[in-house]
Amino acid sequence: MADFSALILAGGKSSRMGQDKANLLLHNSNLLQHMQQLATRAGASQVLISRNQTGYIQDVHSEQGPLAGILAALPHCEHKRLLVLPIDMPLLSVFSLQLLMQQSAATAYFNHCPLPCVLTNNSQLQALIEQQLLNQKRSIKQLLSTLNAVAVSIDDKELLNTNTPADWQVFLQQLTSATEYDN
Numbered sequence: 322m323a324d325f326s327a328l329i330l331a332g333g334k335s336s337r338m339g340q341d342k343a344n345l346l347l348h349n350s351n352l353l354q355h356m357q358q359l360a361t362r363a364g365a366s367q368v369l370i371s372r373n374q375t376g377y378i379q380d381v382h383s384e385q386g387p388l389a390g391i392l393a394a395l396p397h398c399e400h401k402r403l404l405v406l407p408i409d410m411p412l413l414s415v416f417s418l419q420l421l422m423q424q425s426a427a428t429a430y431f432n433h434c435p436l437p438c439v440l441t442n443n444s445q446l447q448a449l450i451e452q453q454l455l456n457q458k459r460s461i462k463q464l465l466s467t468l469n470a471v472a473v474s475i476d477d478k479e480l481l482n483t484n485t486p487a488d489w490q491v492f493l494q495q496l497t498s499a500t501e502y503d504n
C-alpha cells in the first residue's frame with residue numbers, strides 16, 4: 322500500500338448534536354483523538370485536521386460544507402493519495418480503511434456513503450472542487466460521480482453516522498458490548 326495522507330473533517334456545525342462532535346468523550350479520549358488514532362492505525366503517514374479553529378486547517382470558503390474543507394487541505398497533503406474521514410463515523414475499522422486504501426481506482430468510497438472516501442490529490446481534483454463550489458454544488462456525491470469513483474462493500478454497521486445525541490448513545494452501547502466481549 323502506497324503512503325497516504327488522511328484528512329479528518331471536523332469543520333461542521335454539529336447542530337444536530339448540540340455540541341462540537343470532536344469533543345465528545347469515549348473511554349480516555351475524545352472523538353477527534355479516536356479518529357486520529359484510527360487514521361494512523363490504518364497506515365496514514367500524515368493526519369490533517371480540518372476544523373475552523375486556530376491551529377487547524379481552516380476553510381477558505383466558509384460555510385460551504387465538507388468540499389471546502391477538502392479544498393483547503395489539499396495544499397497541505399504530502400501524498401497523492403488522500404483518505405478523507407468524517408469526524409462522526411467512530412465504528413469504522415482499521416481493516417475496512419485499509420481495504421479502501423488498497424483499491425487501485427483513483428477514487429473510492431464505501432457502499433452508498435460519500436464519506437469516507439479516497440481521493441487522488443492532483444490539479445484536476447482541485448479544479449473540480451473549485452468549479453463545484455463556484456456553482457453552489459456542495460455535494461461530495463457529485464464529485465465522486467464525476468471522478469468515476471468505485472464503491473467498496475463493507476458491513477453497513479461500520480458506517481453508523483453519529484449526528485445526534487441518540488446516535489451517540491447507540492455508539493456508546495456498541496462500544497460497551499464490544500469491550501465486554503473482549504474481556
Ligand SMILES: Nc1nc2c(ncn2[C@@H]2O[C@H](COP(=O)(O)OP(=O)(O)OP(=O)(O)O)[C@@H](O)[C@H]2O)c(=O)[nH]1
Binds near residue numbers: 333337372383406
Ligand atoms: N471543513 C468543513 N467540514 C465540514 C463542513 N460541514 C460539514 N463538515 C464535515 O463534514 C462531515 C459531515 O458533516 P454533517 O454531519 O453533514 O454536518 P455537521 O455540521 O457535522 O452536523 P450538522 O450541523 O448537525 O449537520 C463532518 O465530518 C463535518 O465535520 C464545513 O463547512 N467545513
